[in-house]
Amino acid sequence: MDMKVAKKLGLKERYTMMTRDLAWDTTFQPMDKVFPQVGYEGIKIHDWDKWEDPFRLTMDAYWKYQAEKERKLYAILDAFNQNNGHLSVTDARYINVLKLFLGSTPPLELMAARGFSMVARQMVGAGPRVACMMQSVDEYRHFQTQIHSISNYNRFYNGLDEFAHQQSRMWYLSDGKSFFDDAITAGPFEFMVAIGFAFEYVLTNILFVPFISGAAYNGDMAAMTVGFSAQSDEARHMTLGLECIKFMLEQDPDNLPIVQRWIDKWTWRGTRKLASVGMMMDYMLPKRIMSFKEAWEIYFEQNGTALFTDLARYGIKVPKCFEQTIEEKEHITHQSWIGFYMKPDATPFHTWMPQPEELDWLSEKYPNTFDKYYRPVYEYWIEQEKAGNRFNNKTQPMNCQVCVSTIKFNEPGDPMEMCFRETEYKGEKFHFCSDHCKEIFEDEPEKYVQTFISSHAALQGKCEPEGTDVNAHDYRPGARMHAYWRMDKRASGDFNGSEDQKNFAKWRAQATRN
């Protein structure tokens, strides 16, 4: 906007004229038919005009700044790829971070894109509608730039090639899929709490800030650029999530218990989802930037406390799971890595035993738990590996009916005991990883009986590759999971001895001598 106009109209007035002044209350069709979804969750909104727009970007400014970001980003990606930048990363183990990331993150960004389009259509107020649709296209940006930045790695390393096919089939991607499927099948306000608030505001910093700094630390300019560039949109997304919470709470006191239940539920679901991110930080980055525990303290405990102290004036309490997550921050990354290490045939990325100095780093970062509970496990497995007996668990895991993680976390207060809960609903038994997941189920059993758990579905013959004859005399359900996943054998197994390891060493050698 030019200066003359800017002087006449302030930012707020100008933005009002450019957004909510465009909208009108329909009269030829009733408003509740045009916006049919805003009532059924029980949230009461009396005045949509009370919505405060935090960022006030008109489309001309949006396009101007986003175009500048994209220009820079793709210039860096092109240069990185032209210069064989993949060989400048610290060590080939790092590439497994990208495999985990590509499988788990872009498909969820895509769900966010579609979910925000849905909410953008359903919100009555022009303010939240515009912010949601802007976030929707930003999410398109994120999954596309993520795929584009990793695409070149796919040409040289195994395990990245079938992410699109695996997103709905791979067992360990099911927790993220269920998280977003759960959010998108909820109503528009719950979606906003789930994704806009719990995920974006409370948890996303843990996912991106350490991941991106980790990429930078490990020489991956492509992922670093994409990550930071995406993160520049996140500030907008976070303010949208926070604004939505405040808006609901200010509109009607009856909204408080509903919002509180959603905050409890989604903070917990997000925490479970982040276990694998923490594992990546503690075990998969060859050069580590901070431990998961440290990141959790800065971005969840400190920042979360600031947030919930602030929201206390509306009557919001700290999420129920808060204390448990503080106890778990010293355990979950180790339990997750152990879980993946045990299944070398079942992931399209490699796992490995930490090197001696890495074990020491873990001891230092986790003084209360690592030497006591986890180092002995690793030392045993390292011995076994040396003896040619690398651990390989071929059994089917048991999964939580709500978060779909494999049941592997410990009983609160007792690290030596596996936490396990069950309940009965309509004559059938359901299993959970925690009290929180059990409670989520019991609040909405009709929803969570539907959860797709591939270890169960496979035994019911629902996970077969295309063309399988289930009537054949030698048919065994679940026997052809690798084909169902389209998993390249070269992508699985231990990192040591893998094709990636050999190729990386060979190509690096070409670069350093004649």
Next chain:
Amino acid sequence: MTSNAFIAFQKNEETRCIVEAIVEDNPAAVVVDQPAMVKVDVPGRLVIKRATVEEKMGRDFDLQELQLHLITISGHLDESDDEFVLSWQR
């Protein structure tokens, strides 16, 4: 205890000036350097003033340009033509 409001930027020439402006306008600011990123914590309320940034940069600056460099924020946001405020006090 007052909670921190914070903001983090990608490290580059522009954000060097922005961070300088923040430090000047927020005496309690604490700058935390990390790989490729810089984070500024201020107890309670953090303000970025357009005029100060312009002085540091030697050119006109639109506060919406912050969009290009932001990584994350904490606090309630209030933005006008002249100030970008993050705050836990209301």
Next chain:
Amino acid sequence: MSMDLRTITIEPLRQTFGHLARRMGADKPASRYMEGTMDLQPVENYHYRPTWDPSHDIFDPTRTRVTMKDWYALKDPRQFFYGAWTLARGRMQETATADFDLAEEMGLAAGYPADGKAVVNQVLLPLRHVAWGSNINNSYIAAYSYGIAISQATAYACMDQLGIAQFITRLAISLDEIDALAEAKQAWLKAPAWQGLRHYIEDQMVMDDWFELFVAQNFALEGLLFPLIYDKLNDRLNAAHGPVMTLLTRFQREWYAENVKWVDAVLKAAAADNPANKALLGEWIRAARQRSIEVLTPVAELGFGAEGAAVLDEVVQQLDARAAKAGIPL
């Protein structure tokens, strides 16, 4: 250790992702549009049914009566993934903004003749609400359509329409006619000339079938409205008052010329998939075309007086030609 990574040549293990190799052959890298679009939407193993629509899956091809062997045949000929789209729009807004600045600095906007301003206030300014309606309707398609090819292009179209509504608002600000925006909104809500169009747009807001909405909104209504206003009315204003209006509506004109290529390609691909689609699209177009003509007639009369119907008829011919070219007999 110093490394010269540029000089080494290494043979890639594969050229592209598996889902793209199965589509287009394994021997070449895919474009960024293809990488960012094809086969990415989940199609199976959904965990839960939508609580807001339990009779469908999260993504469900039966939310429209159109059927497709391959939903990714609804490709965008502009190959807009987010980066390409936002760069294109970034350039367009830069030019448009420069035009606004020029017109304002030279006093051409504020000094636009009163007769011309009257036409703009009466005919052009209410169109910001029409663009908002299109924004809502495209966000419905972006939300509930099937496959990323169509959902992303409509998500971008939705933002484009918001941009158009904002450029019309800016036009009023430039002409120093801020008050006219409130009058135009009153006209949109109350004046008889606009009620037919508003009624139609509100009816579109409750259409179930997203593809039918695509036809009604993006093909029929816009296919008549944009040429009527940004070609025909613009020509008339320019003839009377000099070419200033061309500067101040540049974004819309440029956008429309580009947007029709995408809209027509989508219809063409759907019609080519099977005869039932072709018949259905024909039926939808006939109905939407008829209703659009009815509701735009009073708008055309506002802009062109007694000649309104004749001018509208010229743009109807253009629309019919586009349908024929897309392989859809009317």
